[in-house]
Amino acid sequence: MDQQRKNHLDARARVLKAMAHPTRLFIIEELEKGEQCVCDLTAMIGADISTVSKHLTVLRQAGIVLDDKRGNQVFYRLRVPCILNFFGCVESVLESRAKDQAAYLAVVGK
Amino acid sequence: MDQQRKNHLDARARVLKAMAHPTRLFIIEELEKGEQCVCDLTAMIGADISTVSKHLTVLRQAGIVLDDKRGNQVFYRLRVPCILNFFGCVESVLESRAKDQAAYLAVVGK
DNA sequence: TATTCGCTTGGCTATAATGCCAAATAACCA
DNA sequence: TGGTTATTTGGCATTATAGCCAAGCGAATA
Numbered sequence: 404m405d406q407q408r409k410n411h412l413d414a415r416a417r418v419l420k421a422m423a424h425p426t427r428l429f430i431i432e433e434l435e436k437g438e439q440c441v442c443d444l445t446a447m448i449g450a451d452i453s454t455v456s457k458h459l460t461v462l463r464q465a466g467i468v469l470d471d472k473r474g475n476q477v478f479y480r481l482r483v484p485c486i487l488n489f490f491g492c493v494e495s496v497l498e499s500r501a502k503d504q505a506a507y508l509a510v511v512g513k
Numbered sequence: 514m515d516q517q518r519k520n521h522l523d524a525r526a527r528v529l530k531a532m533a534h535p536t537r538l539f540i541i542e543e544l545e546k547g548e549q550c551v552c553d554l555t556a557m558i559g560a561d562i563s564t565v566s567k568h569l570t571v572l573r574q575a576g577i578v579l580d581d582k583r584g585n586q587v588f589y590r591l592r593v594p595c596i597l598n599f600f601g602c603v604e605s606v607l608e609s610r611a612k613d614q615a616a617y618l619a620v621v622g623k
Numbered sequence: 624t625a626t627t628c629g630c631t632t633g634g635c636t637a638t639a640a641t642g643c644c645a646a647a648t649a650a651c652c653a
Numbered sequence: 654t655g656g657t658t659a660t661t662t663g664g665c666a667t668t669a670t671a672g673c674c675a676a677g678c679g680a681a682t683a
Contacts, residue, residue, distance in 0.1 A: 404539060404557060412535035422529035424641090429514065429627040432522075441660060447514060451575075454642050456661055461640095466599075475659050481530035534671085551630060564672050566631055571670095585629050585680045 421465030426450065427458050431481065434468060438480035531575030536560065537568050539592065546576060548590035 462468040555565045574576040
């Protein structure tokens with residue numbers, strides 16, 4: 404594996420890793436609907452605001468979201484619009500597993 | 514956030530997390546070209562075979578790959594074909610960041 | 624049967640991620 | 654100025670992940 408390919412895989416992995424957390428996926432879904440301030444996201448998530456802030460930092464550092472301070476609030480939005488299309492394949496994985504699971508259950512007698 | 518949504522986010526996050534490692538992305542890319550045995554993947558990756566085997570276990574448990582033992586070799590293949598299409602958006606994130614980085618470098622005088 | 628081959632699993636250490644609390648910062652308001 | 658609100662950061666304990674070596678195990682071969 405050459406160095407250039409390795410660098411590219413590292414870069415992709417960093418983006419995926421930033422998305423690979425339920426709270427951060429929630430944030431991405433909500434931001435798909437439009438920008439949100441930290442306070443509103445925090446209210447929806449129901450965790451400590453410092454926890455939510457750190458999740459947002461992870462997303463920002465991965466280049467997934469942008470922040471915009473207005474007054475004493477910070478609004479976050481998606482940097483690229485496609486993030487959610489992206490899930491079609493994740494869903495395929497989930498469905499494929501569900502199907503096999505159903506087949507297995509049928510074999511063992513429900 | 515209701516329980517059903519939480520479950521769904523958890524399920525998606527688990528799939529993404531399984532993909533979020535450079536070695537596992539490499540494996541996915543190689544399997545896109547066709548099934549491979551553990552030995553060939555190990556040779557390409559250049560890590561200990563036990564390390565590669567554990568990465569494959571992560572991918573299998575996430576429902577991303579399937580294994581097939583034939584003789585004393587185990588062949589792995591992708592369970593769903595779309596995994597790599599999936600990266601268009603990851604690339605957008607990376608390009609978007611590169612663009613901003615370039616703009617920043619221009620501002621500070623290269 | 625004994626040996627080798629291909630792979631998985633157990634065990635370990637080192638490193639990273641998570642989430643809370645508390646403290647720091649920044650903007651606004653009285 | 655002092656206080657309040659919104660957010661970030663530091664620090665810490667807990668848990669998870671990564672990768673190596675060694676041991677285990679089934680399948681092929683001598």
